[in-house]
Amino acid sequence: MPLITRCEKNEKRERSLALRDAIELLGGKWKICILQNLSLYGTMRFKDLQEEVAGISSKVLTKELQQLEQNFLVVRTINNTKPVTVSYSLTEHAYETRNVFNALLEFGAKHRAVVKSGGG
Amino acid sequence: MPLITRCEKNEKRERSLALRDAIELLGGKWKICILQNLSLYGTMRFKDLQEEVAGISSKVLTKELQQLEQNFLVVRTINNTKPVTVSYSLTEHAYETRNVFNALLEFGAKHRAVVKSGGG
DNA sequence: TTAGTTACTTACCTGAAGGTAACGGATAGT
DNA sequence: ACTATCCGTTACCTTCAGGTAAGTAACTAA
Structure with missing residues (x-):
């Protein structure tokens, strides 16, 4: 198998790992709400x-x-x-989630509009 | 209570609903992987x-x-x-998730780097 | 001494997510 | 008749997120 394929596979793997980690870390019922409040x-x-x-x-x-603490x-x-x-505050690293929040917010709002209008 | 406060409260509520909906819809172990493959x-x-x-x-x-079908x-x-x-494909609406993916990917990659380097 | 505050911890329970394995209906090839 | 393909469904099980309720430890104020 050529080298380029191996690279593509590794890149794809890294991508899917990054996606899964992010979803796992920010998913669930409360994480985003907590981070939002701390940000505010x-x-x-x-x-x-x-x-x-x-x-x-x-x-x-x-x-x-x-x-959240264990994940810096x-x-x-x-x-x-x-x-x-006991006081809790965000790390610098936490502010990297800003784009995620904004994107989720944007998609969530559009999605709610789509669902309300009955699809498509 | 003044009108402005009611508006702010409603906006905050809409925001948190949108966030929660988006997380709920795209969360879990498989959704993003499926959407990615269909996109590809x-x-x-x-x-x-x-x-x-x-x-x-x-x-x-x-x-x-x-x-995913029920959510258009x-x-x-x-x-x-x-x-x-049986064939499955993405709707136009599904492509609105692009920013979410990109943001998650970016954050996930940075996060993995932070964790590997031991924090901060 | 009694009660209150803050930040948890513990025990117990429920429901949903997700895994495994076997099965079913439609159709086709041999 | 037998086997295979495709797209699921069904039954059963385990794990875990999350909820409830009570308790704990350290300290203070009355």
């Missing part, structure tokens, strides 16, 4: 997030934040307050 | 898709295609061949 407010405490992200439970919020999208800071508070 | 090949039969989308079962492929992203055509074949 800058820094938020756990309780602020719980109130702003309507409907999320503390258990799920904890898990989502941990995943969110920074967790323990504040020296009483009672203790 | 133009028209594909059921069996072609099953072979190209490595690892998917006929049951799951059926379900995904039905969902894919058109299903029964061909008058023997044995019967």
Whole structure:
């Protein structure tokens, strides 16, 4: 098999891995909402997030934040307050998701219009 | 409450609905891969898709295609061949996902680089 | 001492996503 | 009659995201 084919295959593989990783990381019910709020407010405490992200439970919020932190999208800071508070904010890397949000928003809006008008 | 606030609330609500719809529609393990293949090949039969989308079962492929069809992203055509074949292709509306793909791809690639380099 | 706040954690449950494997209907070739 | 192709369907199972509810640890204020 010629070299060019191997390269194309590797590129295709890298592409599909990147797509899958991105979908996996930003998918689910809450991730985007959390990132949006952090983007809007800058820094938020756990309780602020719980109130702003309507409907999320503390258990799920904890898990989502941990995943975002593990993926370098969110920074967790323990504040020296009483009672203790914890602040969350976005990393520089998280702002790379801007284009994704905008594209999703644009497509979502168009899609809702298509569905409302009955298709096509 | 002043009118401007109501407008802002409605806009925020519409935005979050659009985001959630888009994520829900394009999320999951297979949707993007299927759309990508259809975008690449133009028209594909059921069996072609099953072979190209490595690892998917006929049951799951059926379900995904039905969902995509119900959401006006894919058109299903029964061909008058023997044995019967079925062709799938993208709608015009499906091409609105281009920006989403590109953004996801870009972010995914950057993200993989960040993770490989150990964060930040 | 009692109650409240903050940030979780734990135990339990449900529903949906997705996998495996076998089967079915239509048609054709041999 | 037997086998094969194509496009699914059906039954069954496992896994996991996510929901509910209660508890915990550290601290404060009354």
